[in-house]
Amino acid sequence: MKRLIITFAILCLVVIVGVGAFVWSGVYNIGADDHHTKPVYALMQALRERSIEHHAKDIVVPNLEDPQLILKGAGQYAAMCTGCHLAPGMAENEMRPGLYPKPPQLSKFRPDPREAFWVIKHGIKMSAMPAWGSSHDDATIWSMVAFLQKLPDMTPAQYKDIVAKAPPDEDMDMDMSGHDHDAAEHAHEQ
Numbered sequence: 493m494k495r496l497i498i499t500f501a502i503l504c505l506v507v508i509v510g511v512g513a514f515v516w517s518g519v520y521n522i523g524a525d526d527h528h529t530k531p532v533y534a535l536m537q538a539l540r541e542r543s544i545e546h547h548a549k550d551i552v553v554p555n556l557e558d559p560q561l562i563l564k565g566a567g568q569y570a571a572m573c574t575g576c577h578l579a580p581g582m583a584e585n586e587m588r589p590g591l592y593p594k595p596p597q598l599s600k601f602r603p604d605p606r607e608a609f610w611v612i613k614h615g616i617k618m619s620a621m622p623a624w625g626s627s628h629d630d631a632t633i634w635s636m637v638a639f640l641q642k643l644p645d646m647t648p649a650q651y652k653d654i655v656a657k658a659p660p661d662e663d664m665d666m667d668m669s670g671h672d673h674d675a676a677e678h679a680h681e682q
């Protein structure tokens with residue numbers, strides 16, 4: 493029994509030293525253009541999917557058919573999301589080909605509302621997907637979820653139309669007024 497414990501402890505030590513040496517050596521390629529092997533990618537994908545399902549399962553979904561909510565979401569989406577997720581009528585850009593994992597085109601499918609809410613609010617670690625909950629309240633995040641339910645049915649013209657009618661992203665307005673305020677203060681100082 494004692495021998496077994498000692499053997500196990502030595503084994504653990506070897507693994508810890510081995511992993512430490514691997515990390516310290518720097519031979520691992522952290523570049524985004526060096527893709528994971530298939531088994532590693534499959535494992536990470538399973539981890540991501542199960543994590544999102546687990547964390548999103550008890551979220552209570554509000555009424556996503558409210559036209560005002562959908563309209564608000566259109567403005568938010570156009571202001572913050574198209575650079576990575578594109579929109580109807582939008583061509584590939586210079587950033588997306590270099591992203592790994594690649595952001596899905598959200599006009600191609602309808603994400604589950606609970607899971608979309610959780611992902612938008614909390615983001616996804618070690619990917620480009622930000623946690624928008626750091627700067628947006630739940631109601632604003634639901635507006636984006638409501639909009640995403642409608643996006644796959646939209647033609648480029650309909651998309652353009654709804655974004656033109658949408659209320660502007662008020663956070664962008666706040667930034668603008670902040671700058672104006674600074675400018676006014678500087679003018680006063682001089």
Ligand code: HEC
Nearest residue numbers: 572573576593594595596603608611612616619620621636
């Ligand atoms: C800088 C790039 C970037 C921006 C900006 C961005 N995302 Fe993402 N998003 C990603 C990436 C990358 C993924 C996929 C991550 C993964 O697969 O692990 C993702 C995943 C998602 C998913 C999950 C889709 C699925 O597979 O079910 C949703 C929903 C989403 N984003 C919504 C949004 C919304 C809404 C916005 C704007 C508020 C936004 N994203 C802005 C990069 C971005």
